[in-house]
Amino acid sequence: MINVKYPIVKPVVPSKSKYYSYISDVFERNWLTNNGPLLKEFELRLAEYLKVDNLMLVSNGTLALHLAYKALNVKKEVLTTPFSFAATASSICWEGHTPTFVDINEKSLNIEHSLLNSSCPRTSIVAVHVFGNPCEVEAIEKMAKENGQAVIYDAAHAFASHYKGKSVLKYGDASTLSLHATKIIHSVEGGAIIFKDKDKLELAKQMINFGFDSNNIPASIGINAKMSEMHAAMGLTMLDKVDEILEHRQQLVYEYQHQLKSIVAFQQWHEHGENNGAYMPILLRSEAELKLVMEHLTAKGIQSRRYFYPSLSQVEAYGQQGFTPTANDISLKVLCLPIYFELTINGVIDICNEIKTALR
Ligand SMILES: Cc1ncc(COP(=O)(O)O)c(C=O)c1O
Numbered sequence: 001m002i003n004v005k006y007p008i009v010k011p012v013v014p015s016k017s018k019y020y021s022y023i024s025d026v027f028e029r030n031w032l033t034n035n036g037p038l039l040k041e042f043e044l045r046l047a048e049y050l051k052v053d054n055l056m057l058v059s060n061g062t063l064a065l066h067l068a069y070k071a072l073n074v075k076k077e078v079l080t081t082p083f084s085f086a087a088t089a090s091s092i093c094w095e096g097h098t099p100t101f102v103d104i105n106e107k108s109l110n111i112e113h114s115l116l117n118s119s120c121p122r123t124s125i126v127a128v129h130v131f132g133n134p135c136e137v138e139a140i141e142k143m144a145k146e147n148g149q150a151v152i153y154d155a156a157h158a159f160a161s162h163y164k165g166k167s168v169l170k171y172g173d174a175s176t177l178s179l180h181a182t183k184i185i186h187s188v189e190g191g192a193i194i195f196k197d198k199d200k201l202e203l204a205k206q207m208i209n210f211g212f213d214s215n216n217i218p219a220s221i222g223i224n225a226k227m228s229e230m231h232a233a234m235g236l237t238m239l240d241k242v243d244e245i246l247e248h249r250q251q252l253v254y255e256y257q258h259q260l261k262s263i264v265a266f267q268q269w270h271e272h273g274e275n276n277g278a279y280m281p282i283l284l285r286s287e288a289e290l291k292l293v294m295e296h297l298t299a300k301g302i303q304s305r306r307y308f309y310p311s312l313s314q315v316e317a318y319g320q321q322g323f324t325p326t327a328n329d330i331s332l333k334v335l336c337l338p339i340y341f342e343l344t345i346n347g348v349i350d351i352c353n354e355i356k357t358a359l360r
Helices: 016-029 037-050 061-071 086-094 137-147 198-207 229-239 242-260 287-299 325-330 345-359
Strands: 055-058 077-080 098-101 123-128 151-154 174-178 191-195 281-283 334-336
Touching: 016 037, 016 229, 037 055, 037 229, 055 061, 055 198, 061 086, 061 123, 061 151, 061 174, 061 191, 061 198, 077 086, 086 098, 086 123, 123 137, 137 151, 191 198, 229 242, 242 345, 287 334, 287 345
Parallel strands: 077 098, 077 123, 123 151, 151 174
Antiparallel strands: 055 191, 174 191, 281 334
């Protein structure tokens, strides 16, 4: 067994005393979940930090997607990207919708907006800000408005990602965040939805508590997607150090790019945004080269991940609808490298030296 020197991800954990400072009152109050005071505080502070309105917390990023589809009454036909995590496509299928995969842009790795079928009002759009990189939000908004299409952004990676100086989460009818343990900030498990309209927020708030209205009568079909006080407490500890986390992760990305710029390619970030340090993908020239690098890194105790592989349009369970040659090709060549708060600049240099050796 090879010892893992550099894992692919490592959750940030607060000191026990820090976490306890938030949860000690929970024991006194004996209020563990159901819209408790810590949930409300986390919701408020997160919305303030991100400078967004109509934000609600939920128990994970996958349920955030399901709830967004339900609240926005997403149409049966959904146009989406094949280059994403399983949850993007599986949530569409699980809701009984049919995903049609639209190819991606080989540079941004996001859905190619010019390929979205602009003449189809029967469809809704689920796009992903892949690795935090903003989609062409203005072009998508214009097209969707003309066609009466709902747009949902799976923004699981887009915490603190900006477009033209404002949060990218302000675009679309809804954006969903993941606050899973491996994300930039987390609540162990958790997620959030940011709605454009307040009435959709109110509807979704009802839905996450079994559909109960203020009289405790089921007024809509609901589910249990509430975030507990213990999870909210973890989220609050993260917000206390979020700027430090973001700055460090961005430094790591810059160092990786500096070290590797002459031997691999990178995702091209939107000119109106700035890398949020959520992931560190590199693009190799072929799958054979990717495997060579991956095997070398594994032997040296460095984890890497084929993220996202395979292209979702090639997964039988998701229906395989759509023509996506670019995504199919890109998914063979993208490798994600370790990135986490505890990783040091020297660690990045160490990892890059091994990649240089593998490609020599
Ligand atoms: C693009 C994308 N969407 C959705 C999710 C699901 O989020 P969660 O793990 O919080 O359910 C993830 C998880 O990493 C993701 O990468």
